[in-house]
Amino acid sequence: MAAFILEKLCRGCKRCVNACPVQAITMVSHLAVVDPEICTECETCMESCMHGSITFATPEERKSNG
Numbered sequence: 730m731a732a733f734i735l736e737k738l739c740r741g742c743k744r745c746v747n748a749c750p751v752q753a754i755t756m757v758s759h760l761a762v763v764d765p766e767i768c769t770e771c772e773t774c775m776e777s778c779m780h781g782s783i784t785f786a787t788p789e790e791r792k793s794n795g
């Protein structure tokens with residue numbers, strides 16, 4: 730399960746883009762987007778995000794949490 734950006738919470742600050750050691754995150758229309766093919770699940774981006782916009786929960790888990 731790669732990192733996933735919660736679009737409603739992303740502020741487009743690019744901290745995660747700069748923090749990712751394998752350049753798995755790019756900015757698309759001012760929102761961060763993770764390439765799951767590249768992501769190594771290191772969690773560095775989640776620690777770098779000051780807005781709680783990055784999760785490792787599965788889509789099912791996210792649904793059950795609202």
Ligand code: SF4
Pocket residue numbers: 734738739740741742743744745746760761777778779780781782783
């Ligand atoms: S660090 Fe968080 S708020 Fe900033 S661009 Fe990345 S996901 Fe968005």
Ligand code: SF4
Pocket residue numbers: 731732748749750751752753754763767768769770771772773774775
């Ligand atoms: S979990 Fe690690 S590899 Fe994946 S997007 Fe975040 S910083 Fe990059």
